[in-house]
Amino acid sequence: MTARPGLELVCPAGTPAALRGAVEAGAHAIYCGFNDETNARNFPGLNFSRDEMAEAIKFAHGRGAKVLVALNTFPRAGAFWRWSKAVDDCARFGADAVILADLGLLEDSARRHPDLRLHLSVQAAAANADTINFYARAFGVKRVVLPRVLTVQEIAAINREIDVETEVFIFGGLCVMTEGRCSLSSYATGKSPNMNGACSPASHVEYREEGGYLMSRLGGFAIHRVAAGQPAPYPTLCKGVFEAGDYKGYVFEDPVSLDAAALIPQLAEAGVAALKIEGRQRSRAYTEAVVRNFRRALDDYAAGRPIAAGELRALTEGQQTTSGAYRKTWR
Amino acid sequence: MADRTFTLTLGPLQFNWPAQKFVDFYAAVADEAPVDRVVIGELVCSKRAPFYADRIPAAIERLERGGKKVVLASLALVTLERERRAARELFQQTEHEVEINDLALMNWAREETPFSIGPLVNVYNEATLAFLVRRGARRVCLPPELPFASVETIVKASGDLGAAIEVWAYGRIPLAISGRCYHARAHSLSKDSCQFVCEKDPDGLPTKTLEGVEFLAVNGVQTLSYKYANLIGDLDRLAEAGVTSLRLSPHSGDFVAVTKVFADVCASRISPQEGLARLASESPEADFTNGFLFGDRGAAPLAPS
Structure with a gap:
C-alpha cells in the first residue's frame, strides 16, 4: 500500500461546549469566532467571549487540537480598531491561526504579528492561483480556504501552482x-455577511399561515411556501423559489446542503491539506456526530480502507445533498 | 448648494448584447454622451467576449476621438486558464488604464502604472483603501452595498492618500457572482452548453417572488437587483462628503439621454427633481432606489434627499 496524504479535519464550534465536543470527537482543528461583528457567523447566542476563547484554546491545546479564529467580516469604516484588537487578542491567547478576509486587516496583522499564522478566509474568494500567490506574497498567508466555485480538477491545478496549503468545504451549508x-x-x-456577519438573518424572517400554506418571508420578500403542517425550510435567499421568465422554481439552488464525503480521495489526491465542516450555528450533538464520522472516514482513507460514507447521510436529516461545484455539471 | 463637479464614469456593460448593438452603443457614447471616462471590456462572463472582442479596438479609438478617457475592465471572477491569461494581458499593455475587478490582477499591477479598482473588489474601510493606493490604485469605485456613513469615512481618508472615490450612481446593482450560470439553469441548460441564452435579456432577466413582487435580475453568472440605483437626487450630499466621481452603468434604451441628465444636474442646468422626472420618463419600466446608501436596506424605496 502506498502512503496516503494526511488530511486535517477542521471543525466548527459556535459555543465552548461544541468546541469541547468536537475536540473529543476527533477534530484536528476547530474554527470559531468572537461574539461580535468581527466574524461571519454573528448570530445571537452564538460564539465566544474573550475569556471563553482563552479557555477554549487552552483546552484544545491540552488535547493536541488547534484553534483557528475566524475574523472574517470586512471591518467597518471608522471602526477598524475593533478588528485589529481582536487579532491582538488571538495572538495573546495563543491561537494557532486567524482566518481573515480583508486586505487592510491582513496587512495590519502581518505587520504587527509577524509570528501569527494567517489563513485566508473563504470570504476573500481567492479562486485562482494568481490571487492566492498575491495573498501569499503580500501578507505571508499560509493557508487558503477555497471558494465553492471550483471543480476538483481546478483545485488540483491550483495546488500545483502555489506554495501554500488549501482547505476546502466538505460538509454542511452551501x-x-x-x-x-x-x-x-x-x-x-x-x-x-460581509459587513454584519449575517446572511438572511433570523431577525428578518417571518413565517405566516395563509390559505392552507405556510409562507416564509425574508425582509418582507416571499422566499418559500409549503403546505400548512409541512416543515418549512429556513428562508435563505439563494435557496428560495422564484419566477424568472418562464421558469418557476429554485432559480439559484435547491434547498440542498453540501456532502462531498465521497470525494475525500479525489480531494486528497488534488493536494488539499484540510477539509472543513460548515456549521458553527449547529448543536453540540450534531457537531460531535459529524466530526466523529468524518474523522473515521479520514482515518479509513489514510489506512487504505474503504470509506463508509453512508452513516453521514443520516446527519443531513433527510435533506437533499449535493457535491456542489466539485463536479463540473453543477455549473 | 455644494459644488456638483463630478467625474462621470460609464461602467462596463454588464449584459450580453449582440455585437452590432455593442458597436452602436459605444459609437453613440463616443459622439454624444457627456461622460469623462468609459470602462470597456467583459466583466461578467468570458464566454461572451469572443462575440465582440474584435470590435473593441475601433470602439476605443472612437471613444478617444470623442474625448473620453478609456479604461479596460477586468473580468469579475477569474478561474479558467484563458481567463487568467486575459487578466495578465491587461497589464501587458500600458496604453490604457486598467480597472481591477478580481484581485488576481494585483499580481501584475505596478505602482508606477496607475490603475483603478472596480466596485466588485471589497473595499469596506480606510485601511484597505490605503493598502490599494500604496500599490498604485488611483481611483476606487466603492462596493454598492456600503452605507453612506462608510462612504463618508472612506472619502475622508482618501483625501490624504490622493485617490478619487467613485460611487455606483445609476443602474441595476451587482449583488452576486457565481460559478453557476442562472440564465442557463432557468432554461434547463448547463453553463458549458448555455447557448448564450442571456442574450435574450438586454437588461437581465427579471426575477419575481412567489407573490409576483419584482425582486432580482439574473444576468448569466451574475445576480443583479431588480431596482435601478439612482442617486440623481443625492448629488449635493455626495459632493459635500467629498465623493468626486459617479458611475453610470449601461442599460438598453437611450442611455446617452441618461448620461445627459446626470451632466445637466451636475452643471445645475436643471434641478435634481427635474433630473429625476427625466430619468423616470427615459426608463418608465425602471424602479429606482438609493437604499444601500441612504435606506435601511438595498431594496428600500427611493428616499428623498
Whole structure:
C-alpha cells in the first residue's frame, strides 16, 4: 500500500461546549469566532467571549487540537480598531491561526504579528492561483480556504501552482454565490455577511399561515411556501423559489446542503491539506456526530480502507445533498 | 448648494448584447454622451467576449476621438486558464488604464502604472483603501452595498492618500457572482452548453417572488437587483462628503439621454427633481432606489434627499 496524504479535519464550534465536543470527537482543528461583528457567523447566542476563547484554546491545546479564529467580516469604516484588537487578542491567547478576509486587516496583522499564522478566509474568494500567490506574497498567508466555485480538477491545478496549503468545504451549508462577494442579504434586509456577519438573518424572517400554506418571508420578500403542517425550510435567499421568465422554481439552488464525503480521495489526491465542516450555528450533538464520522472516514482513507460514507447521510436529516461545484455539471 | 463637479464614469456593460448593438452603443457614447471616462471590456462572463472582442479596438479609438478617457475592465471572477491569461494581458499593455475587478490582477499591477479598482473588489474601510493606493490604485469605485456613513469615512481618508472615490450612481446593482450560470439553469441548460441564452435579456432577466413582487435580475453568472440605483437626487450630499466621481452603468434604451441628465444636474442646468422626472420618463419600466446608501436596506424605496 502506498502512503496516503494526511488530511486535517477542521471543525466548527459556535459555543465552548461544541468546541469541547468536537475536540473529543476527533477534530484536528476547530474554527470559531468572537461574539461580535468581527466574524461571519454573528448570530445571537452564538460564539465566544474573550475569556471563553482563552479557555477554549487552552483546552484544545491540552488535547493536541488547534484553534483557528475566524475574523472574517470586512471591518467597518471608522471602526477598524475593533478588528485589529481582536487579532491582538488571538495572538495573546495563543491561537494557532486567524482566518481573515480583508486586505487592510491582513496587512495590519502581518505587520504587527509577524509570528501569527494567517489563513485566508473563504470570504476573500481567492479562486485562482494568481490571487492566492498575491495573498501569499503580500501578507505571508499560509493557508487558503477555497471558494465553492471550483471543480476538483481546478483545485488540483491550483495546488500545483502555489506554495501554500488549501482547505476546502466538505460538509454542511452551501453558498452558491462566490463567498464574500454577495450582497443579496443586505439588498433584502440591510444585513450582510460581509459587513454584519449575517446572511438572511433570523431577525428578518417571518413565517405566516395563509390559505392552507405556510409562507416564509425574508425582509418582507416571499422566499418559500409549503403546505400548512409541512416543515418549512429556513428562508435563505439563494435557496428560495422564484419566477424568472418562464421558469418557476429554485432559480439559484435547491434547498440542498453540501456532502462531498465521497470525494475525500479525489480531494486528497488534488493536494488539499484540510477539509472543513460548515456549521458553527449547529448543536453540540450534531457537531460531535459529524466530526466523529468524518474523522473515521479520514482515518479509513489514510489506512487504505474503504470509506463508509453512508452513516453521514443520516446527519443531513433527510435533506437533499449535493457535491456542489466539485463536479463540473453543477455549473 | 455644494459644488456638483463630478467625474462621470460609464461602467462596463454588464449584459450580453449582440455585437452590432455593442458597436452602436459605444459609437453613440463616443459622439454624444457627456461622460469623462468609459470602462470597456467583459466583466461578467468570458464566454461572451469572443462575440465582440474584435470590435473593441475601433470602439476605443472612437471613444478617444470623442474625448473620453478609456479604461479596460477586468473580468469579475477569474478561474479558467484563458481567463487568467486575459487578466495578465491587461497589464501587458500600458496604453490604457486598467480597472481591477478580481484581485488576481494585483499580481501584475505596478505602482508606477496607475490603475483603478472596480466596485466588485471589497473595499469596506480606510485601511484597505490605503493598502490599494500604496500599490498604485488611483481611483476606487466603492462596493454598492456600503452605507453612506462608510462612504463618508472612506472619502475622508482618501483625501490624504490622493485617490478619487467613485460611487455606483445609476443602474441595476451587482449583488452576486457565481460559478453557476442562472440564465442557463432557468432554461434547463448547463453553463458549458448555455447557448448564450442571456442574450435574450438586454437588461437581465427579471426575477419575481412567489407573490409576483419584482425582486432580482439574473444576468448569466451574475445576480443583479431588480431596482435601478439612482442617486440623481443625492448629488449635493455626495459632493459635500467629498465623493468626486459617479458611475453610470449601461442599460438598453437611450442611455446617452441618461448620461445627459446626470451632466445637466451636475452643471445645475436643471434641478435634481427635474433630473429625476427625466430619468423616470427615459426608463418608465425602471424602479429606482438609493437604499444601500441612504435606506435601511438595498431594496428600500427611493428616499428623498
